[in-house]
Amino acid sequence: MKQQLEQAVRAAVRDVYAADSDVELTRPDEQFGDYATNVALQLAGRLSLPPRQIAEGLAGQMLEQLADVVQDITIAGPGFLNFRLHDAVLGQQLRQTVRPDGAASRRSVAAADRTDQNGVRPAKVLVDYSDPNPFKPLHAGHLYTTLVGDVLARLIERSGAEVVRLNYGGDVGLHVGRCMWAIVQYLGGEHPNKLHDIPEGDRPAWLGARYVEGTTAYEEDETAKQEIIVTNKRVYELHATNDHDSPFAQIYWTCRDWSYRYFDTFYEQLEVRPFDRYMPESEVTPLGLQTVREQLEKGVYEESEGAVVFKGEKYGLHTRVFINSAGLPTYEAKEVGLLLTKWRDYQFDRSIIITANEQDQYMQVALNSIEQFEPVAASRTEHITHGVVKLQGGVKMSSRRGNIVSALDIIQAARQAGQESGLNPSEQTILAAIKYALLKVRIGGDVVYDPKESIALEGNSGPYLQYAHARARSILAKAQTVGLHAETYEPGERSLARKLTEYDEVIDKAVAELMPHYICTYLYELAQSFNSFYEHNRVIGSEREQQRLTLVAAYADTLKDGLELLGIAAPDSM
RNA sequence: GCCCUGGUAGCUCAGCUGGAUAGAGCAGAGGACUUCUAAGCCUAAGGUCGCUGGUUCGAAUCCAGCCCGGGGCACCA
Numbered sequence: 001m002k003q004q005l006e007q008a009v010r011a012a013v014r015d016v017y018a019a020d021s022d023v024e025l026t027r028p029d030e031q032f033g034d035y036a037t038n039v040a041l042q043l044a045g046r047l048s049l050p051p052r053q054i055a056e057g058l059a060g061q062m063l064e065q066l067a068d069v070v071q072d073i074t075i076a077g078p079g080f081l082n083f084r085l086h087d088a089v090l091g092q093q094l095r096q097t098v099r100p101d102g103a104a105s106r107r108s109v110a111a112a113d114r115t116d117q118n119g120v121r122p123a124k125v126l127v128d129y130s131d132p133n134p135f136k137p138l139h140a141g142h143l144y145t146t147l148v149g150d151v152l153a154r155l156i157e158r159s160g161a162e163v164v165r166l167n168y169g170g171d172v173g174l175h176v177g178r179c180m181w182a183i184v185q186y187l188g189g190e191h192p193n194k195l196h197d198i199p200e201g202d203r204p205a206w207l208g209a210r211y212v213e214g215t216t217a218y219e220e221d222e223t224a225k226q227e228i229i230v231t232n233k234r235v236y237e238l239h240a241t242n243d244h245d246s247p248f249a250q251i252y253w254t255c256r257d258w259s260y261r262y263f264d265t266f267y268e269q270l271e272v273r274p275f276d277r278y279m280p281e282s283e284v285t286p287l288g289l290q291t292v293r294e295q296l297e298k299g300v301y302e303e304s305e306g307a308v309v310f311k312g313e314k315y316g317l318h319t320r321v322f323i324n325s326a327g328l329p330t331y332e333a334k335e336v337g338l339l340l341t342k343w344r345d346y347q348f349d350r351s352i353i354i355t356a357n358e359q360d361q362y363m364q365v366a367l368n369s370i371e372q373f374e375p376v377a378a379s380r381t382e383h384i385t386h387g388v389v390k391l392q393g394g395v396k397m398s399s400r401r402g403n404i405v406s407a408l409d410i411i412q413a414a415r416q417a418g419q420e421s422g423l424n425p426s427e428q429t430i431l432a433a434i435k436y437a438l439l440k441v442r443i444g445g446d447v448v449y450d451p452k453e454s455i456a457l458e459g460n461s462g463p464y465l466q467y468a469h470a471r472a473r474s475i476l477a478k479a480q481t482v483g484l485h486a487e488t489y490e491p492g493e494r495s496l497a498r499k500l501t502e503y504d505e506v507i508d509k510a511v512a513e514l515m516p517h518y519i520c521t522y523l524y525e526l527a528q529s530f531n532s533f534y535e536h537n538r539v540i541g542s543e544r545e546q547q548r549l550t551l552v553a554a555y556a557d558t559l560k561d562g563l564e565l566l567g568i569a570a571p572d573s574m
Numbered sequence: 575g576c577c578c579u580g581g582u583a584g585c586u587c588a589g590c591u592g593g594a595u596a597g598a599g600c601a602g603a604g605g606a607c608u609u610c611u612a613a614g615c616c617u618a619a620g621g622u623c624g625c626u627g628g629u630u631c632g633a634a635u636c637c638a639g640c641c642c643g644g645g646g647c648a649c650c651a
Contacts, residue, residue, distance in 0.1 A: 028594080038593055044631075051631085077594035078632080133651075174650055307649050317647095318577075324649040331651050360578055361646050387579080388644080392586085423613085441587060445580060446644070450600095453586075457613035459599045460587085464613065471611050478610065521588060524598080535615040542610095574611085 001093050002505060004069070005035055005083060012061040013039060017047055017054065025083075027502055033074065033082030034090070034498055040079040051079030087488045093501045094554055123161040126342055127153040129354040130267075133170040134259035134280070135179040137208035138266055140389045141356060143407040144438055144447065148386055149354045150272040150567050151439060151516045156352075158565060159511045164276050164346060167263075168338055171256055171280040172239060173331070177232025178214030179207065181224065183251060184231075186210060192250035204262040207255060208406075229326075236328065239282045266407065271431060272567060279341060281334050288337025289329045291373075292322045300372045308333075310369040320365045335366040343377040350380055352514075357385035357444070384514060387446035389438070392453075410434060410449065417451035425455060429463050432568045436462030439566055440520035460524045462568055465559065468527040470574040471534075472556035477572075478540055479549050486547040492533045493544075496551050499529040503558050507565070516566060523562045530555050 002025050009023045021039050028036035040055035047054060055075040063073050069089050074082045085093070129149020132142050149165075157163045170176065187194045198206050217224035234248060243249040260278070267274060292308055295301050301308050306325030310332070312318050322332040329337075342351055353363070363383045371378035391405060391413070414434050418425040425433070437454035441447050457463050489497055506522040509515070539548045560570040 024591090032594080036594090041593060041632085080594060136651095170651065305648080309648065316577080319648060321649040326649080328649090330649065334651095356645090357579065358645055359651080362651085364578090385579090448586065450586070453600070456600080459613095461599085461613095467611080467613050471613090475610055517588080521598085528598090531614055532616090534610085535612095538610075540610050574613090 001069075001085070001089070001501075002035065005066070006037075008062055008066055009037055009039055009058065009081070012058045012065075013043065016057045016061050017043065019043060019046065027505070028080070028082060030495060030498065032076055032080070033072075033084040035083040035085075037081050038079070040075075040081060044079065055079045055081050087486070087494065090489070090494070090497055090501065091486050094497055097501050097504050097554075097558075123349040124164065124346060125156050125161045126164045126166055126346055126348045126351040127156065127354070128166040128168055128342075128352065129153070130275075131168045131355070132259075132263055133173075133175055134256045135171075135176050135207060136211050136259075137204070137404070138263070138407040139404045140391075140407055140410050140449075143270070143410050143434075144389045145354060145356065145386065146267070146270060146272060147435055147438055147567070148443060148516075150270075151565070152352065152354065152384070152514050153273065154565055154567060155511045155514060155516060158507065161350075164348075165273065166342070167275040167278045168284075169263075169278065169280050170331075170334075172235050172282045172285060173334075174218075174228070174232050175211070175215075176235050176252075177228045178218050179211040179255075180214075180235060180248075180252060181228045181231045182210040182214035182217065183207075183255060184248075185213070187251070190247035190251060192247050192254060195251065195254050203258045207258060207262075233326075233328070236285075239285075269411070271569070279338060281338075284337035284341045285329055285334050286337070287340055288333040288335070289323065291336050291340060292329070292333045295369075295373050298373070300369060310365060312365045312368060315368050317361070317365045317368060320362060322369070332362070332366050332369075335363070336370055339367075339370055339377060339381060340374065343374065348377075348380060350382070351377075352382050352384060354384045354386070357387055359383075360385050384443065386443045390446055390448050392448055392450035410451075413451040414455055417455045421452075421455060421457075423457065425463060426574075428569045428571060429466060429574070430455065432462030432466050432563075434462075435566060435568050436465065436520060439516050440524075442517050443515060460520075465523055465527055465563060466568070466570060467574055468530065469556060469559040469563065469570045470572060472530070472552050472559070473572040475539055475552050476549065476556060479545070481546075481549075486550060489547075490537075490544070492537050493548065493551060496529050496533045496555065499526050500551070500554050500558055503562070507562075519562050519566060523559060526555070526558065526562075 006023045006025050009025070010021060013019055013021045013023070021043060023037055023039050025035045025037050027034075040051045040058060043049075043054050044051040052075055059073045059075060059081060063070070066073070066083075069085060070083050071086045072084050074084070076082055127149060129152070130142065130146040132138055153163050153165055184190055214228065218228050219225075235252060237243075238246075238249045238252060244253055264274075292301055296303065296308055301310050301322055303309075304319075307321045308323035309319050309321050312320065320332050321330050322336070323329055339351075342348060355363070360383070367378050367381060367383070389410075411430065411434065414430050418430055418433070433451075433454040434449075437449060438447055440460065453459065454461060455463060457467060486493070486497075502522065503526075506518055510518040533551075537548060539545060539552060542548060563570040
C-alpha cells in the first residue's frame with residue numbers, strides 16, 4: 001500500500017511537473033489522514049511555485065487515478081498532501097498485515113538482507129554477540145549485550161536471511177593467566193584432583209573469586225605479576241601442544257568447561273536462542289598470529305619497540321599493538337584471526353559484531369588493518385556498539401574489580417522488586433520486565449535499569465504488554481467465532497485498524513536500522529490505542545461484535561508477534 | 575591534547591536521512607465508572623530541545639565553535 005501510493009505520487013510529480021522526487025510517505029497524525037507526504041514542500045524551491053499550489057496540482061492528478069484506494073486527498077498546513085484510505089482498503093490491508101495462521105511468515109525489507117550479493121540465495125549473516133570470557137564472571141553488561149544480540153539476530157532472521165549466531169570468547173590471554181595463577185595458589189599447587197572438592201553449584205562463584213584474586217595480585221604484587229605472565233604463556237603453550245594431560249592442562253580444561261556450562265545455563269535461563277557456534281580465542285589465535293606476521297612482511301603492520309603494530313594515524317585512527325614485545329598476540333591479532341576464520345568458514349554476505357562502545361576505536365583500527373589485505377571480508381563487517389547498563393541510582397557496574405554487579409544480580413533485583421510489589425510475578429514476567437526495559441531504549445547510549453519500574457504493571461513495561469495481550473485473548477476466548485473482516489469502520493475501530501496496519505512498516509524499519517526499540521515504542525502505542533478503543537466500545541454482545549472481534553484478534557496476534565520478535569513470551573492468560 | 579559518545583518536562587526515555595501544535599511513561603493534580611481481566615480510560619499542568627552562531631521558506635533534527643557527562647588513546651580485553 002505504502003509503495004503503491006509512493007509510486008503514484010512519483011508518477012504524478014513526473015506527469016504534472018516533469019520532475020523527479022524521492023517520495024517517502026509518512027504516517028501523519030490521525031486527524032490528517034492515513035499517509036502523508038511533504039513532496040510539494042520539497043519541490044516548491046526547485047519549481048519556484050507556492051507549495052500549496054503544487055500540492056493541488058498533484059492531488060487533482062492523483063484523485064481520479066487512486067479513486068479505488070483513497071477516499072480523499074487533502075492539503076493541509078504549509079502544503080502537506082494527506083491521503084485517507086477507503087475503509088474497505090484499510091480492512092484489506094489489515095488482513096495482509098496480520099495472519100493468525102503463521103505470524104512468522106511475514107516478509108520484510110531490504111533486499112541486501114534478504115539475498116546474497118547476486119540476489120540468488122538467502123543472505124548469510126553472521127551475528128557475533130555476548131562473547132563472555134571463560135574464567136571470568138558474567139556481569140550486568142553481558143546480560144545486556146546478550147539480549148541485544150539475540151534480538152538483532154531475530155530481526156535479521158525475520159528479513160529472510162540465514163543467520164549464524166557466533167559466540168567469541170577469550171579462553172586464552174592475560175585474564176586467563178590471572179585466574180589460573182590464583183587457582184593454582186588456591187589448590188596449593190597443580191593438583192587437578194582437588195577441583196572435585198568444589199561443589200558443582202559453587203563453581204561459577206568460585207572461579208569468579210579466583211579471577212578477582214588474580215587481578216588484585218597482578219596489580220599489587222610484583223612477584224605475582226611475573227608469575228602470572230609466565231602462567232599466561234603456559235596457557236598458550238598448552239594449546240599449541242594440544243596438551244590435555246599435564247596437571248596444569250587438566251586444571252585449565254576442567255575450569256574452562258565449568259565456564260562454558262555456566263554460560264549455557266545462563267542462556268537457558270534468559271530464554272535466548274542457543275548459539276550455533278562458539279569460537280574461542282584459542283581456535284582463532286594461531287591464524288591471527290600467522291596472518292599478522294605475513295602482513296608484517298608485506299608492510300601492513302610494522303615493528304615498533306619490539307612489538308608489531310598497525311599505525312592507524314594515516315587513516316585518522318591511532319596506533320595499536322597486535323603482537324606484544326613478548327611475542328604474544330593481543331586482542332587485535334586475535335580479532336584478525338577471528339574475522340579470517342569467519343570468512344574462511346562462512347563466506348558471509350554480512351557480518352555483524354555487537355560489543356560495548358568502549359571497543360569502538362579499537363575495532364576500527366583492527367578492521368582498518370584487515371581491510372588492507374582482506375578488503376571484501378572487512379567491508380562486509382559491521383560493528384554495532386551499545387552503552388553500559390547502570391542501576392537506577394547511578395551505581396556503575398563495569399570494571400574488572402570484584403565490586404561489579406553480576407548478571408544474576410540484575411535478575412535477582414527484578415525478582416525482588418516483583419515480590420515487593422506484592423504481585424509475585426512469574427519468571428516469564430520477570431524476564432519480560434528485564435528484556436523490555438533494556439530493549440526499549442535506542443541501542444548506542446547507556447541504559448539505566450530500574451527494577452521497580454521494569455516490573456511495574458502500569459506504564460511502558462514488558463509486564464504491561466504481556467497483560468495487554470492476555471486481556472485480548474480472554475475476550476477472544478469468550479467469543480464463539482471471529483468474523484472475517486470489516487468493510488466499514490466506526491471511528492474508534494478505524495483508529496485501531498489504522499494503527500495495526502503500521503506494524504509491517506515498523507518491523508521493516510527496525511530490521512533495516514537494527515533498532516528493536518522501534519518495535520517497543522510501537523507495541524506500547526498499539527496497546528494504548530486498543531485500551532482506548534476497548535474502554536469505549538463494547539465487543540461481546542455488540543451489534544458489531546464480529547467486526548470488533550476481528551480487530552481484537554488482529555491486535556492480539558500483532559502483540560504476540562512483536563513481543564516474540566523481542567524474545568519476550570506472550571502468555572494467553574496472567 | 576586528539577578521537578568516539580551522549581546532553582529533549584522533576585525522573586527515565588522516544589522523536590534526529592529538516593516540515594503541520596516537540597511526544598510517552600513515572601512522579602504530582604483532577605475526573606468518570608452497577609458492564610467483556612481497572613495492570614485500564616478521560617482531563618489539565620509541566621519544555622530557553624546544553625549554549626552561540628550559520629545554512630534554509632522552515633532547525634530538536636544539518637554545519638561550525640564552545641560548555642558539561644561517559645568512553646578510548648602501545649604492548650589488558
